[in-house]
Amino acid sequence: MRRMRYLVLTVVVLIMVMALGVPAASKAKEIKIGWSGPLSGDGAAWGQMEQWGVQAAEKEINDAGGVLGRPIKVIFYDDRADKLEVVNSVKRLITRDKVVAVLTHAYSSCCLAVAPLAEQYKVPFVSAMATHPTVTEPTPGSGKPRPNFFRVVLTAVAEGGSLATYVRERGFGKAAVIYDISQDYSLGIRDSFTKKFNSLGGKIVVEESIKGGEEEFRAVLTRIKAANPDVIIFTVYYKEAALLMKQARALGLDQQFAGGNGLESEVLTQLAGPAAEGAYVTTHFSPEDPRPIVQEFRDRFKAEHKIDPDSNAGKAHDALYLVADAIRRAKSDDSKAIRDAIEKTTKLDGVAGTITMNLKTHNPSGSDMPMVILQVKDGALHYVKSVSGE
């Protein structure tokens, strides 16, 4: 009797072990890709757009048969754009979820926080929207990019540069620049704007810093008023920009407002109201861009989410396509092979521009990828024109 019981127990245990083994085997069919970004907190508006963009791409790719005959699965983690949290999320994606590539982060500061992990684990990382130059190149211009970090968006150099060019084009010569000392993104745009604006004959009459998270800016704005600029440049993020614009108008500052894509969010117009009217915003994508590939994406996105996609959605969509395309060309789901294939990407048409990866910078080449100018009209951001990304 005793021996029977042991026999039954052994058989049960063997069945359980096999049962554990079997689901693992069927899950291995999926190719897993990770995403970490802000789905709550300050950057939530963007993180949510990125997630929807990635999901749209994931569905399109899987509906068309997946990659190498296998479906892709994107695993999403909310890191609240917190530099400590993103490290945790990324580690979890790589070590526990075993993703072959990581899509992260919207914030340059968070990219910089996890860049060492990309090299440590030798997994390719693709950022959809981070624009600080050092995200892909520890020393910009050195020709030695981070081996495992790429992006599908033009850097702050192109963003600040095209903003400066457009502002000069509109006839403004005396700029006040407001930047956020706690965000690498803001410092990046400030530097590139200033350089280009000065080279085009403009003058920065005053530069003022604020700290992200603050709400009271009238002291700083009063100083700006005293310097008498004809245009005020906001290199900060949308919440601070909205409060700044509101308080500026209340103080009697009637100048033209302009800024980088940190301003690109409907939250800007919701919070600022009429104060934001007429402001220029340079960014990377507009759903009003007349190209057919954009309009198709826009229609599908709008059908699913009832609102238009923004740059975050467009770039995140293209980031997943970049990885999927690389897996196809590499004919493998090995992270190193994917990394090598990403580096060789040429003229990949995305909804947010054409991607030709620059080997020396791991950024997309500016000659193939445009920047977009938007303007706030009647409480919403509208497409004005596309300009060169060079």
Next chain:
Amino acid sequence: MAQFGLFIQQMVNGLSIGGVYGLSAIGYALIYSVFGFSNFVHGEFTMVGAFVALFTASSLNAPFAVSVLAGMAGAAITAVLVERVAYSPLQNRRAPSLYFFVSAMGMSILLQNLGIVTLGATFRTFPLKLPIETIRFGNISVGAIDILTFFLSICGVFLLEAILKYTRTGRAIRAVAYDSYAASLMGINISRTSMAVFLLAGLLAGLSGVLRGVSYTIYPTMGSIVIKIWVCAILGGLGSVSGAFVGGILLGVIETLVSGYISSSYRDVFTFVLLIAVLLIRPAGLMGKTVEEKA
């Protein structure tokens, strides 16, 4: 813009912010002066007040005054609930004031996260269309809401002092503040008085929350301003309600002048240097009694 005009505008800015701080600090100082601990949940009372007013105004389309009153009521109810749940058990056990402080921090984190989970972390604006948003005196601009906030803070101080001096509940509160054990021996219901204090603090917090929400934005972690409020209370003298108001005005002006004339980045550095200086040189603050424990 002439240097003098610039200075006047900065002073106006400072007084505007000071009014917001002052109004928030009054309720906070009341709790400190009666119970002797820093009620850090005060920030969350203001947050609740702001959200209740927001929902009343946007979903029920109530006029501004009604939303303000609703916000005050919401904050007051929250304050009394917190008192019942987090403080009176400690009170009954005669726990040291540090326990109250820890309990306050715990409730603060709880309410913040509850807010984030249920309401979402997005920033909201209060739907208010004033006939006049800004008043201009030549080159100087003053916000209409800022004038209202300043005026209401002063009213708040006087009203509170009047309640404390002339009403029975006020006298009971003062007795409890002086010596709660002796007060209970005199027949004062400590439990009821405790709730009354929190009710008053909650009403004031709610008012300050709504006005802050109107001036800036409304979001679940907006209560984090409580650190600054604590500084105001220390500057003015913990234990003095009018002192806290003065501390608030002072902090607002100092912050603005530092931002305006030195650098915006040094603003918080300066605030905390000032705090340390006050604690070293005159710990009682401008108008307060000397108290050893400031936790």
